Each structure stands twice: as structure tokens, then as C-alpha cells.
Amino acid sequence: MATSSVSKGCFVFKPSAKKKKKTLSLESYFVQGCEDAESSEIRFRLCQELWDEIKTDTEVLQDELNRTILDSLLDFTRKCSSTRQNSDWTSQMRASEIPTAALMLGVNVPDHDMTFQSLSDMLKQSVSPHVASVQAKECGALKHLMKKVLERLMDTVVVVDDEDEEENVETSPRVHRSMHCSLGILCDWYTARTKKSPTGTPGKKRSSQVRDEQQQPPVVIIFKDLEAFNPRVLQDFILICSQYIDRLPLTFIFGIATSPSTIQHMLPHSVSSLLCIELFQSLSCTQHLATVIDKLILASRIHFKLNGKVMQVLIGVFLYHDFSVRNFIKGLQLALLEHFHSQPLSVLCCKKKQALFNVTQLSKPNLDRIRQLPSFKRYVEKQEAQEQVNLMTDDSHLKEVCQQLIKDLHKYHKNYYPILRCLHTLTSSLPRYPLGKQIRELYLICLAKNVWENEDYQSAMKLVKMLAKGEMVSLLQKCVEILQLSKSKKMKNALVQLEELLAKFKQLDTATEMTPTVEASIPSPIKNLQKKTDLFQLQKTLLEMNESRRAKRLSPFENLRNEALEFIDNLVKSHLSPPESQPLYEVCYYSSSATVRRHLNATPRTSIQAALSNPYYYLQNDSLKSEDGTVSNTAPDICIAYKLHLECGRLINLYDWLEAYSTVVSAAEGNDQDSENFGKVDEVKHARFIRAVSALEFLGFIKSTKQKTDHVARLTWGGC
């Protein structure tokens, strides 16, 4: 837009009301640039349904996980406010400390918001309507902190209580803001409120029982990120608050990401002695992730799946980078969106009934897409010749087969997860954890390839073979419990068999007492051992001993244990084959790990280098296309300068660099190679060169140096 200003600068242009763009709906964003536009609507709907399901599930999960800690926290705040109102000798004598809950939340700061949100909601519901939460970044100085606390406490009450005074809501904050900011004001406000409340303010969302026991609901102030607060501000605030504690029943909640000793680092004894600090430990984020995976990923009810590599990326980001469950779920959401956006066949990724219906509605191009799927091709190859031809040519036949395949896929999932859990219960407590401690590790192994071909699986099975009876029975009992939850036919069969095995184990107890030991009849070679001194003979005898021990008749328990293991092994082999082996698995499994990685774990330096060494990648201009990694001489100046600097050593002579640059640019301008002016540095080229060099300096590829005049130092190596 043009301005009449002569100077350079930034100008604000407010958009005129008429020209406002129509905001696109979510759906139209989804449909734009979507493969196979026809089915995009259905896919969008499916995608949204799935996401809603996942979202509500995670929220419920979050609430469940937080419940215990929140309950104890609520108890604490209630207890504090009740002891305060006692008037016996001890409570009078005691210094009035501010009750403070130190909430240990772990370093996954992005997740804390959700916890605090539900915490303050619960507090408002069941303890006190006066809850304010503050963040460090909004409280640089004591004044700001005080202002935020006052605003939030007084405003929320205005909004919550006086719903019929809507008009006042708008004016009242302004009044407060202009007021002198001090706790005295808050005290007055509080007394005014509590005087009113026993008479029963309409619209107050507190049960009558709570109101009875608390004539004076506490004022709760939540410090979301204690570590980030300026210690001075916090100390002053606590000191001031302690002056008012007899009039204002304050309670603090400190959100701590690292360790509770932070409190002692931040607050001197004179301040921390004003607080009555109690510690609350929240669930560790790895446990949290484990539950999320258990409920969202290892569930046949959610039909969208991630393949091994994508799982690996998401779990890697979690373990190596941020410990954030929220980011994990965001990653899942991204994969979900990408899958439904880029895979037209995702119309079949839904509940069985709907999927079967959608198969009948498949368009011709989509049927061809099915024929192109690698998993389907593998399936076709296994069929007889006539069937192969039918599948490739007859659309209606293909649809029928697809329906069957979809049914099989659903069955596969229904059996997969119970068996996975069984295998996990059996192997998760083995020494050295050959198949991992967490179920996600086992899941990754199973996703990658046939788990029974894995060496670790075999060693795990060997270890299971050595389990004592008590352990074995209790583990099998747990497996029974897992299988009981499953409704599929095959799992029910397996359950019956497993229960029979268990019954046999239990019978053993009574049976072993009856049968006499027959082992004594085997001739012991140890007796003969003493006579022989020959080394070869000795070796032979030892080998024999070993043989005979192996051949030794197994005890009934060992027999049964082997039987049980074989049974488990068979279950694993028939149900835990990797998803790639299932025809049409592409419908449900998202597999583009590179996309997910690019979105979640950005690599700015790699992108910059890609842009500089291959400008076509971002600019998509055909004249920039080049093979063998060279940069065309029509590329932007900075790319040429970058390319030239790669050929230099640690120190770059600026003049040489300029000369080389000028030659390349002249060639691009189509100047005659033999003419006099060719490669000559004119003012414009000089200026362009300087600009490119300073841009490179800004990007951190070179820096000025005092080692040599007219030289700059290179800062990066390799990475062409």
C-alpha cells in the first residue's frame, strides 16, 4: 500500500470493513488441495468425529489422572481454612502462616495449563469462588502482580455472581483498575462479599453444605510457574500478604516444575517461615504417556493407527525433547489430519458398518487406488490366476472382496491388542527386560516385524520358561483377566483354553504329592567320574551328563509350563503379525514419518541450507532447476555468494569472493565472455554482493575477523 511518507518505516493499515475476507470454514480449508475432492467431505467428517472422540477421551483421562492429586489438594485447602477458624489456645498462639501447597508437576511445562485449568475449576466448584492464577511473565514487578491478583479475584466474582448485572461487568474492571492497588482494598471487598454470602447470593454455584462449613471461603492464589517468578517480587508479595492474613484467609498454590528445594532457593528463611508448605506430587509424565498410549493407541475402538516409524517419531520427541503429553496428542492430531487429507482411501477408516457401506460407494479411481496398494498387490499375488484377473478387472467383485478384507482388518485389530497385552504382562517383569519395560516398547517391536523372529523374543521366552510356579500362575491369571475383556470369538476360545491350563496348574498342587519321584532310577554318571582322569573322557562324560539332564523326564509342572508357553507362542504367531501383512492396512495406518518429523521437530538450519544450496526447492522457479547439485547462475545473489563461499577455506578473501561473484553474475546477464566489461565489478554488482555477504553474516555463516585484513572467517563446515 502506498503512503505519502518520504521516510522509510513501518505503517499500520487498518483493514477497511468492506474488504474483510470471508473467513473460510474448517472444512473448506480441508478440502482445498485435497486428493480426490469427491470423498473429501466424508473424510473431513470422519476425521472430525475421530478427533472429537480422541479429544474427549484425553480430557476424561486427564481428569481421572489428576483426580487423586486434586482431591488431596482440595482437602488441604479445606483443612487449612477450617483450622484457621478454630479459636483454641494453640491456634491463637501459632504464628499465622499462609497455607501453601507446593504442587510438583514435572518439567513438562506445556502440560501444566490443563492441570491448572481443571484445578481452578474444581476449586471454584467445591472450595471457594475466589481463585486467581498468575503467571510469571505477567508479573515482572510487584505492582503488576498485585494488579493481576486484584483484577482476577474481583472480576471473576463479578462475572460469576451477578449474571443479571451484565452491564456492570463491563464498567467494573475499569473502576478497579483506576483504584489504588493494595491488599487493603481486597480485604474490604472480601469482607463485603462474605457478609453478603450467608444470606445467600443467588447464582452462587456452591452446595449449601459447603457454605455451612465455610463461612469464610479462602482466597486461593495460584502461581503457575514458580521458577520463573522474580524472587524479589515473590518475597515482597508474601511479606505483604502475611500482614493481612488475619483478615484475609489466603491460600497459595505453587506450581513447581523442578524440585521443592526451589522454594528454599528463592525464599529466605524469614519469608518461608511465613508459609505452611505442604508437598503434592503429581503423576510422572512417563506414566501419563503410558496411560494415553494404553487408552488411545492400543485400542481397537479407534480405527486410525500409526505405523511403527510414526510412533517412533512421536515417542522420540516425547522422550528426547519435551516430555509433553500434550505435544504427543498434538502429534497424533497432525497425523490424523494428514492421513485423512492425503489418503483418499481413508474413507474406509471408520466403524465397521460405515466402512462396509463406504466400500460400496467407492468411485472408479478409488478402486484403482486400491489395486495399486502394495498390501493389496501382495494379496492378489497369493490368489489363483482366475481370481487375480477378476480382482484386477471386475469392480463389483473387488468391492465384495474389499468388504471381506475390511472385516478381516477389524478382526485383526480386535485380536491384536489383547494378545499384545498378554505378551507384555508375561515379559514385562523379566530380568533385564528383553522386550521392554513399557508396553510401548513391545508395541514398537511388534509393529516393526514378526516379533517371534526377534532374538529378544526368544530370550524372553527362555526366561519365561524358568519362572517359578507361583509367578507363572499369577501371570497367566492376569492374562485371563485381559482376555476376559475381549469380545471376539477367537479371544474367547483362547480364554477357555487358558483357563483350562490354569486349572491344570492348580490341580498340580494336589497331584504332586501323590506321585513318587522316579528320578532316582536314572544312573548317576557322577559316580563314574572319579575313576577317569583322561581329559577327553571327562569332556565326554560331562556332555553325556548334560544330555541326560536335558533328556531327564520333566516334572509335570515343567511339562505344563512348556504347554502353556507353546500356547502363548501360537497365539503370538497367529495374531501379532505386523500390520503390513494385512491387506488394505494402508487405509487405517498413517505412515509418513518424514512429514510428522518435519512438522514437529523443525530444523531451521537444514532448511536455510536447503534454500541456499537448492533455491528451486522453495522458489519453484523452472529457471533455477539444476542437476548435480550446482547452483544456476540465475539464482538469487545470496545463493551464489553462499555457493562460492563453500569453496573457500577458513578465511575468505573478500576481494577474490567479489571477483568470482561478479563473473558468475555477468554470465547470467548474458554478457559476451570476450567483451571488455565481462566480469568487471560495477557499482550495482558491488552493492548486491555486499548485501548478500551481510545476509550471510546475519545467518551465521561468516563473521568478520581481525586476523587478516579484508578477510572474513567461515563458521560452518560441510553441509553442502
Add this chain to the structure above:
Amino acid sequence: MFLLDYKKLNEYRSEALDSLVPVIDVCLGLKSYIYPHQYSYPSIFIYGHRASGKSHVMHVLMKELEVREISTPFHCLDTDASLLSALLRLQELVEDNVTVILLSEIAWDKFRPNTGCFEPLLLHFPDYSKSELQQILSQNVHPSYSAGFYSAYINILLGVFYSVCRDLRELRHLAALNFSKFCEPLAEGKVKETDTHKLWKHIEPHLKKAMQTVYLREVSSLQWEQMQQMEEEEAGALRGLSAHTHVELPYYSKFLLIAAYLASYNPARTDKRFFLKHHGKIRKTNFLKKNEKTSNHLLGPKPFPLDRLLAIFYSVVDSRVAPTASIFSQISSLVTLQLLAQVSHDDQLDAPKYKCAVSLDFICAIARTVNFDIVKYLYDFL
């Protein structure tokens, strides 16, 4: 800071005042500076340690004199010196009968502006002596016990705590927390009220424990009271605040922290020796400079630039790590968690400098979880 306005003053009742405050002399002295009907001294500076009765005296005085007060705590040391000088002469400025009373735990010398100012009247509230403390604390007799018994208890309490704490407020708090334990043998009928020695034997270890826990706020007062009701073994399970030092960190954050620690405590010139595979021969005498050795940990962490941190990080981490955005964001997360401290100004985007803010024990615990032998890489322990 209190501003007194004498216009509202109706009558002056001094006799009631005397009976209320333990430090009567000071009060009387103070009263003599404040005149209701004529201009009083413009500013008074009162200093003394915590809980030496400053605010209490003021509070009672204000009540008695029925004067209007405005109070705002603030950091005089931070605020502009001109504000302080203005306050000290507020009476002249507003042309009214106003007295500014400054309360502080710090002596006046620390506040006096360089430019000079109107000198306020200095009043020092000395710390209470042991016998004074005894006298004051004994006033709060538990209603169901005799004064002599309570006084004996206070005597024992002071015997344990007087060497570490002279804060009246804190002592009163501790007295309240531990009194029930003191009365225990009495309630069980084992000891008579007068048998001070036996009572002392019973309570002394308990008070010693209190000194290490509840006094330091390792456990809260509420927890302490609960612990008294619990059995001994159960109570032992309760861990103090500083016992929880374990911090769970993402894998790369651990290595970033280790790299930061190494960068903070090793001289930069030794990096070549520690992190280069073929560092060539480095002369030992030259490498181990005497004065530098073992002193790094005593001197505390040194600042280091971001480049050095990343160079060490890529060298200590066992796999190839792409320089992703999340590596950089982890550095700033470590700063907000106060495990690293940014030394340079926030605005400095180019080559920011950091310091590692964790202890050796902490970093050793972190290094152990990733099987990294950090001691081998520390110059001080070579």
C-alpha cells in the same frame, strides 16, 4: 511508613497504653516525640530486628492516639534517593502536621542518600534478651495449666532454640507446636508438674528434631502436628522439602545440562583435550596449571557462549543429533527452570551467554541416569 495526621486527634490517653506493650519505655519515649496540638518532629526512623516490637508498638500507638495512618511497605534501598529525602521533609511540603515514621530492619546508615538529607530521629529497638523473651513468652499461659509449669516449658524451649532463633514470633509459634508433646507424660500420669528434669528429658530430643525440621520449614506446621500423633516409624517416612531433589528431564536436556556444567567448570582451553579424539600431545605441565586446578569448583560457574555449549553437547551426546528447533527451545526451557542462568541481557540475540546453575551432586545424579561418567571430563578432578 506511617503518616500521622493530628487534626483528627481528640484526646490523649497515655495510661492505657502502658499496660499493653512489653517495651513500655520505648513507647513512652516515642510518645514524647509526637505532639497532638503542635507540630511534631517531621520524621522518625525506627530500626531493629524482626519481631522486636516495632510494628506492634506502632500499631498500639496508632490505636491509642486515634490518628490516621497510611502504610505501604516498599524497598527503600531500591527506590530513588530523592523520594526518601522528600518523605523525610513531607511536613514542610504539605504544610501540615504530618510525621513520617520509617520502620526498618536495617540501620539508617544504609539508607542515607549521598546528597545528604534531613536527618530523621533515630530510634533503635534492641533485640529482646533471653530473660525478656522468657517473660514475654510466659505471658501466654495455656488456660488449663499453671503459670509455673508453662514458664518451665518456655525455659526449656529457650534453652534449645535461643542459640539459633531470637525471633519472638517464631518462638511463640514453636512453643505452641510442641506444647502438647510436653504435656504428654503429664496426661499419662507418669510425671508431676514440678518434676522439671523428667519433663526436660522427655521433650529435649523432640525439640532438637523440631529444630531440624519444622523450624527450617522442611515440614509444615500442619504436618508436624500430625507427626506427633503418629507412631515413630510412620513419622520417619515423612521426608522434608530438600529431600526431593530428583528432577526428571528429557534425554537431550540431560546432555545439554551436562554440557553446560562442563562448559561452566572447565577452562575453555582444555576443551580440546577432553572432546577432541586426536588432540595431539599436550604437555602435562602446561595443561595442568597449578593455580587453576581444583579452584574452579570453589570459584563457582563461569559464563560460556552458546556456541561452546552446543559444541560440547554434540561431542558428549552419543548419537548424531540434528540441530532442530527443539534443541534450542530446550535450552530456553532449562533457563526458565533455573537450571541454567542467562548471563547476557535478554535482548542480546547474537551469541548469548549462560551459566550452569546446578550443583555437582545434582549433575552427577543426572549423568548417572544416562551412563555418562562426568567426573572423567572435569578438569578439577583430573
